[in-house]
Amino acid sequence: MGTVKCVGILTSGGDAPGMNAAIRAVTRAAIYNGLxxxxxxxxxxxxxxxxIQEFKSQNVSNIIQLGGTILKTARCKEFLTPEGRKVAHETMVKEGIDALVVIGGDGSLTGARIFAQEYDIPCIGLPGTIDNDLFGTDTTIGYDTALNTILEAVDKIRDTATSHERLFFIEVMGRDAGFLALNGAIASGAEAAIIPECSTEVDQLEEFIKSGYRKSKNSSIVIVAESEITGGAMHYAERVKNEYPQYDVRVTILGHLQRGGSPSAHDxxxxxxxxxxxxxxxxxxxxNVMIGIENDQVVYVPFTKAIKNDKPINxxxxxxxxTLSI
Amino acid sequence: MGTVKCVGILTSGGDAPGMNAAIRAVTRAAIYNGLxxxxxxxxxxxxxxxxIQEFKSQNVSNIIQLGGTILKTARCKEFLTPEGRKVAHETMVKEGIDALVVIGGDGSLTGARIFAQEYDIPCIGLPGTIDNDLFGTDTTIGYDTALNTILEAVDKIRDTATSHERLFFIEVMGRDAGFLALNGAIASGAEAAIIPECSTEVDQLEEFIKSGYRKSKNSSIVIVAESEITGGAMHYAERVKNEYPQYDVRVTILGHLQRGGSPSAHDxxxxxxxxxxxxxxxxxxxxNVMIGIENDQVVYVPFTKAIKNDKPINxxxxxxxxTLSI
Amino acid sequence: MGTVKCVGILTSGGDAPGMNAAIRAVTRAAIYNGLxxxxxxxxxxxxxxxxIQEFKSQNVSNIIQLGGTILKTARCKEFLTPEGRKVAHETMVKEGIDALVVIGGDGSLTGARIFAQEYDIPCIGLPGTIDNDLFGTDTTIGYDTALNTILEAVDKIRDTATSHERLFFIEVMGRDAGFLALNGAIASGAEAAIIPECSTEVDQLEEFIKSGYRKSKNSSIVIVAESEITGGAMHYAERVKNEYPQYDVRVTILGHLQRGGSPSAHDxxxxxxxxxxxxxxxxxxxxNVMIGIENDQVVYVPFTKAIKNDKPINxxxxxxxxTLSI
Amino acid sequence: MGTVKCVGILTSGGDAPGMNAAIRAVTRAAIYNGLxxxxxxxxxxxxxxxxIQEFKSQNVSNIIQLGGTILKTARCKEFLTPEGRKVAHETMVKEGIDALVVIGGDGSLTGARIFAQEYDIPCIGLPGTIDNDLFGTDTTIGYDTALNTILEAVDKIRDTATSHERLFFIEVMGRDAGFLALNGAIASGAEAAIIPECSTEVDQLEEFIKSGYRKSKNSSIVIVAESEITGGAMHYAERVKNEYPQYDVRVTILGHLQRGGSPSAHDxxxxxxxxxxxxxxxxxxxxNVMIGIENDQVVYVPFTKAIKNDKPINxxxxxxxxTLSI
Structure with a gap:
């Protein structure tokens, strides 16, 4: 292993707003430093x-504000096999790429970790996922934008919920992490959140509905994290419809629009x-570290720590x- | 029938962005004219x-920008019966309301038409629906905002569609009218629209997919109008998945967020x-007329004409x- | 003059949101038709x-949603001279361009008109300007987006105006046309608009302020069209400050942000x-015609008619x- | 001093997005706890x-998403005098208010500190200012929203800057703190920021312009913090225009729209x-403490520490x- 002269960048896994800003930053910082x-x-x-294409400073002009990723992304089965990674390594040698920056979620960083070990290549991971489920960084790239996208959608749905006095179950992404659902609920003034981390929430929902949520409210919104554990928004809506037929219940599944959009200032x-x-x-x-920001400081987090550790809900x-949904 | 001294306003049916702006305008114009x-x-x-509540100018301050309707809305079964309408009329007499402005879609205007005939009350209808399916006005209140909401959502989904090279079916509202789907497709640069007015579109979709849409495109978006005639987005997605398993197909149903949001300038x-x-x-x-705007001029449209006539797709x-989706 | 085989496109004058959508449409429609x-x-x-660069269908992929113009724009002094236009014509001949589509405002269309006459070239103009000041089309490309941008800005300023109970003068663009100011004022619920077309408005402002606007309002917003005729927002703010020192007067000049942004559905x-x-x-x-849309129909408008005739305020x-600002 | 039974809330100084969310939270948390x-x-x-008005839970329904402050705000000269504060105290006694929550910037918290000392009243401050210039909290209420508002404006201006290849100086708020300008510049991909904390930036601007910024860029944006120290955007624009007449220089002063708008998820x-x-x-x-959030934990900051200490730029x-503006 000698001095690094050429850095390769890729985005992998689910796309997240801010990936283009990261591509721009990696590219320009590399060029600034003579790589x-x-x-x-x-x-x-x-x-x-x-x-693969060489990137100059201009290749990343005017992309900081774009959602998605100009490098595209895909899930790649071949790379899960030793044979696939062998080909990948040969490509790197052929292209003269001697270090890798991988922007993605935990699947992507796991790939980077294995590849880096097998071939002794410096791999740096950047946490890029709207789910915010990587340990070692306060937030991941895309999370804040997705949260604001959810907020705008819920604000719109509340207009119609309030006008019609309805109970809405709104399903948001999160892949078994409740960050988007819980924070989305606080930010949108929702009445409750159902998240995989708190099974007690379901009983509360029960209680909340039994106690007659209409007493002082003329509409209600419950944010549900998509998850096999929670069962999703449809599951709860059906239960409430069956048990409390007097409620005018609706479901919205926000879906893929949560992944797109121009990234927020934070992201x-x-x-x-x-x-x-x-x-x-x-x-x-x-x-073989992920870069994170903790308490406004750049930190290096070993891949295994970033991936294996569960990030706890506050x-x-x-x-x-x-307290605030009374 | 004497001179009108007191006007009642109500919003009815599905809510639409701009209803509050209409409530404000009716209220202030009435007060300006001494009513x-x-x-x-x-x-x-x-x-x-x-x-029922008396409205002064201040009651409608700072509402022009709000989605939903401060008067709430509901579908009312009692009003469909002669007995219900009798009670309604008695309320009007008791409250001294001698004219009615009804903001809503065709169901609401049908109610107004029957009520007006039975009790000889001046009823004026304002076209308020995101579906744009009322004859006699170029656009209805809420349509332009819903179109822009769809656009923002599709722009976001396109970010992720392009990053992953997927085929998305996106279902929009419209209640058997294809205005939102067709115009939403043009505005978002979608590859196709499936609307109830054009059954031939389905064959085209077939052709479009058969011909291998991937040739020159790295993602595709098809906008589908919700409708019993079209069958909805899920229906088409299933068909394509079965027949062309090589495509990475996704579905998003935009749902109720299309009804909310701060109204656009146009609305x-x-x-x-x-x-x-x-x-x-x-x-x-x-x-007993609906007010419309045609060719930038205010027009009066008899209720029967507004409701019964189909508004054609251009x-x-x-x-x-x-032409543009090549 | 024979059959057209190659079309050149350019954007000229001030940029307007929707110009990229127009470039995409011209390009794809031409290719669709074998040009x-x-x-x-x-x-x-x-x-x-x-x-100059040849454009294929992919060159205009994913630009429909972008503000500005990928073709750039400039004001070109050389083209105002016969010598300049001679060179321009030679370029066209060399490049094999035998028809021109010009997207721009009245200055740009005037250039097209003169050039077309001098060299007998088919020139088609598309009305692209946020000012909406071209005769023969209901709206121009960019106008609806600019109106919505103004609205969002005024909605934000109203938040702070209401919180502080202030009188704001907000200056918007329009280049001696009051469309943006008048419609922006109606749409934002402003108390008044000062537009070049109505000198009487100024007296009304006088009256409005004299009569003590605070009586029933806790903030006021006046939209002023930039114009030598009106004198601009600063001028009115100074006058009011001098004559009515009890008012807490502020000025915001919206400036160039009105020209940018992702185009609206309408545009x-x-x-x-x-x-x-x-x-x-x-x-x-x-x-040598401008294409317009009037009453939802495509129309051809001779250049001279489009440029010379004043478009009246309704x-x-x-x-x-x-009526509504009471 | 006995047990607190009734809490008064007020917003003071410049308004900031999120103040309504804070009013809602204080109100509901108080009621939840029996106050x-x-x-x-x-x-x-x-x-x-x-x-003064008693607030129930419903008084703060549906305000979390609104900009401005439903309690209004004002700068109050009488409160700067001992006589004024005496009257204020008498009002509190009469109303039975025995604790105060003050939402505002450093002027407002200074007032709270003096009042609390003079009359031995429990005063809690919440940092509410878009300027982010309070020590002891990672961010202040309103800062993230203002940053995103600046971003959206700069994104729009960049559309037109790029189309015309211009150099824009954009002035943002900050009241002698450079947080909005510096972070706004990074987030918008601006070429430079001029902030009161770094006088060296000016020399860099000089250098940047001298070195011919056009070499690789086709537009440039410089964000300038409003400040007596920097002199503001107009000052720099004039200097550049005089010394480098070849540049097409424009100025936009964003002004009061930075204070408004629906608060972001973060705020x-x-x-x-x-x-x-x-x-x-x-x-x-x-x-007599300000509440802050540091490193995702609630902290109590003595008023004097929050106000007197300068919050440093990272x-x-x-x-x-x-690095990234190369």
Missing amino acids: QVKGIYRGYKGLITGE RILASRLGAASIDAILEGQR KELVNVLR | QVKGIYRGYKGLITGE RILASRLGAASIDAILEGQR KELVNVLR | QVKGIYRGYKGLITGE RILASRLGAASIDAILEGQR KELVNVLR | QVKGIYRGYKGLITGE RILASRLGAASIDAILEGQR KELVNVLR
Whole structure:
């Protein structure tokens, strides 16, 4: 292992707003520091197919505000096999790429970890997922934007909920993590959140509905995290409809619009800082770490720690939601 | 029938952005012209329960920008019966309301038409529905806002569709009218629209998919109007998944968020003009007409004409979509 | 003059949201009809410098939602001279461009008119300006988006105006046309608009302020059209401050943010229809006309008529604003 | 000093998005804990004039999403005098208010500190200002929303800047603090920021312009913090225009729209947590502290520390901006 001269960047897994801001930051920080940069298309697949392009500063002009990822993303089965990773490594050698920055969620970072170990390549991970479920960083790239997208949708639904005096169950993303649902509920002034981390919430919902939520409210909104554990919004709506036929119950599943949109200020700044820090880390000789921001400071988190550890829900937030939804 | 001294306003049926702007305009135009105004809550139900409040100019301050309707809305079964309408009429007499402005869709205007005939009351209708399916007005209150809401959602979904190279079926509202779907498709640069007015579109979709839409595109979006005729987005997605398993197909049903949100400039201006014109119409002795705007001019449309006539889809738009989605 | 085989497109003058949607529509409609398309950069300047590129369908993918113009725009002094236009014509001949679609305001269409006459080239104009000051089309590309941008800004300012009980003068664009100011005032629920077309408005403002606007209102917003005739927002604010020192007066000049942003549904559909129609017009042998939409129908407007005729303000709107601001 | 039974709330100084979410949270948390709540209008002025109203849970329904403050705000000169504060205290006694929650910036918290000392009243401050210039909390209520508002405006201006290849100086608020300008510059991909904390930035601007910013860029945006130290955007624009007449320079002063708008998710959650924590603090017997959130934990900050200490700019951010604007 010698000095790094050329950095490859890829985005992998589910896309998240701010990935383009991160691509821009990695590219420009690399060039600023005299490194060459290559963009790898369609995640790890591009390492196998060789769909790779050199990036200059202009290639990332005017992308900071765009949702999605200009590098595309894909889930790549070949990369899960030793044979696939062998081809990927050969591509890197052929292209002269001697370090990798991977932007993605825990599946993507797991791939990076295995690849880095097998071939002794410096791999730096950036936490890019709307689910906020990576340990070692206060927030992940895309989370704040998704939260605001949820908020705008719930604000719109509340207009119609209030006009019609209805009970809405709104399902949001999160992949077994309740960050979006719980924080979305507090931010939108929802009456309750059903999240995988708190099974007690379901009993509360029961209680809340039994006690006659209409007493002082003329509409109610419950945010439900998509999850096999919760069962999703449809499940709860059916239960309430059966047991309390007097309620006018509706369901909205927000779906993929939560992944898109122009990134928020928070996500653009986060992505810019993480992207710049990833090059600092490479130049410092760091390898196989995820970059995070904790308490406004850049931190390096070993891959295993970032992926394996569960990021806990702040219980204070559960109490705040309960207190304010009276 | 003497001179009108007090006007009652109500919103009925599905809520639509701009209803509050219309309430404000009716209220202020009435007061400007020396009339008293009473707000009737929960649509025709308020006429039966007597939930009615006098409105001064300040009651409608700072509402022009709000989605939903401060008067609430409801569908009222009692008003469909002669007995219900008798009670409603008694309430009007008791409250001294001698003219009615009804803001709503075709169900609401049908109610107004019957009521007006039975009791010889001047009723003025304002077209308030996101579906744009009322004859005699270029657009209805709420349609332009809903179209922009759809657009923002599709723009977000396109970010993720493009990043993942997927085929999305997105279902929008419209209640058997294809205005939102067709115009939403043109405005969002979608590849196709499936609308109840054009059964041929389905064959085209078939053709479009068979011909291998991936040739030059790296993502595709098809907008589907909710409708028993089309069968909805889920129906098409299933068909494509079965017949073309190689495509990565996803479905999003936009749902109730299409009804909410701060009204667009177009809807606020439309609602303001229609609201002001409704009072002019009452003062002129007009009765039992819907107010519309055609070719930038206020027009009076007899209820029967507004409700019974089908509003046609402009075929030019179907061609524009086909031409531009190559 | 033979059959057209290759169409050049350019955007000229001030940029307007929706210009990219128009570029996309012209390009795709031309290709759909078997024509070649060339994009000319920086307006008429590109015809002089030869900065020209062939456009395929993919060159205009994913631009419908972008503000600004991918072709750039510039004001070009050389094109105002016969020598400049001679060079421009030579470029066209060299590039094989035998028809021109010009997207811009009245200055740009005036240039097209002169050039078309001098060299007998089919020139089609598309009305692209946020000012809405072209005769022969109900709205121009960019106007609806700018109106909504103004609205969002005024809604924000009203939050703070109401919290502090202030009188705000807000200056909007319009270049001697009052469409944005008058419609922006109605849509935002402003108390008054000062527009170049109505000098009487100023006296009303006087009256409105004298009569003590605070009586029933706890904030006031006056929209002022930028214009040498009105003198602008600063002028009125100074006058009011001097004569009524008891008022807490503030000024905001919205400025260039009115020109940007993702185009609204209306502007994208308008631009798509006009763009497609421009190719129809070329194929029909039309020349030296602006394409407009009037009463939902495509119309051809001779350049001289579009530029020379004043587009009148609808007096009904002036009355609506006055009635509703009580 | 006995047990607190009734809490008064007021908003003071410049308004900030999220103040309503804070009012809602204080009110509901107080009621949840068995306390009475009174809303005081127009900041400290309401304590002098007695404009005070009891708040129930419903009084704060559906306000979490609104900009501005339903309690209004004002700067109150009488409260700066001992006589004024004496009247304020008498009002509190008369109304039975025995604790105060003050939402505002450093002027407002200074008032609270003096008042609390003079009359031995438990006063809790919540940091409400878009400027983010209070020590002891990671962010202040309103800051994140203002940052996103700036971003949206700059994104729009960049559309037109890029289309015309111009150099824009955009002035943002901050009252001698550079948080909005620096973070706004990073988030919007601006080329430079001029902030009061870094006089060296000006030399860099000089250098940046001298070196010919056009080399690789086709537009440039410089964000300038309003401040007597920087001199504002107009000052720099004039300097550049004089020294480099070849540049097409424009200025936009964003102004009061930065204070309004529906609060972002971050600000709504922050305001909800701080509001709930203010009641916890009162119940715990805390007095004369500002509540902040640091590193995702609620903290109590003595008033003097919050107001007197300068909140430092993170130098890492200055470097990130420099690195990424190449």
